[in-house]
Amino acid sequence: MDEIAIRMPVCNGSEEMLEVVLEPYGRDYWLQPGESLLVHTAPYDDHRAIWQGTTRGNDPFEVDYHPGLIRVHFNGTHGWVTDLADNELDCGHQRP
Numbered sequence: 001m002d003e004i005a006i007r008m009p010v011c012n013g014s015e016e017m018l019e020v021v022l023e024p025y026g027r028d029y030w031l032q033p034g035e036s037l038l039v040h041t042a043p044y045d046d047h048r049a050i051w052q053g054t055t056r057g058n059d060p061f062e063v064d065y066h067p068g069l070i071r072v073h074f075n076g077t078h079g080w081v082t083d084l085a086d087n088e089l090d091c092g093h094q095r096p
Helices: none
Strands: 006-011 018-023 027-031 036-041 061-066 069-074 079-082
Touching: 006 061, 006 069, 018 036, 018 079, 027 036, 036 069
Parallel strands: 018 069
Antiparallel strands: 006 036, 018 027, 036 079, 061 069
16 A cells, blocks of 8 residues: 555464454454564544544554454554565455
């Protein structure tokens, strides 16, 4: 993507696979132990970081942890997930 974006790394530090769900899309991505990915979102205004839809203040992401699952809700115009080299990942990435 060629736009201004905020990104947040997610790393699986456990010994089990970790499901990462991008909300509100419901897209799932799976990480092997020790793997990482980046969750991206773009602000509504390229000149000011405006994050609509947040329930916990004016933040670009909301993260909820459950055993074996991390839900990341982006609060920008859209969200996408890449590997650490910025290659976009498909929904279901490494799904068991």
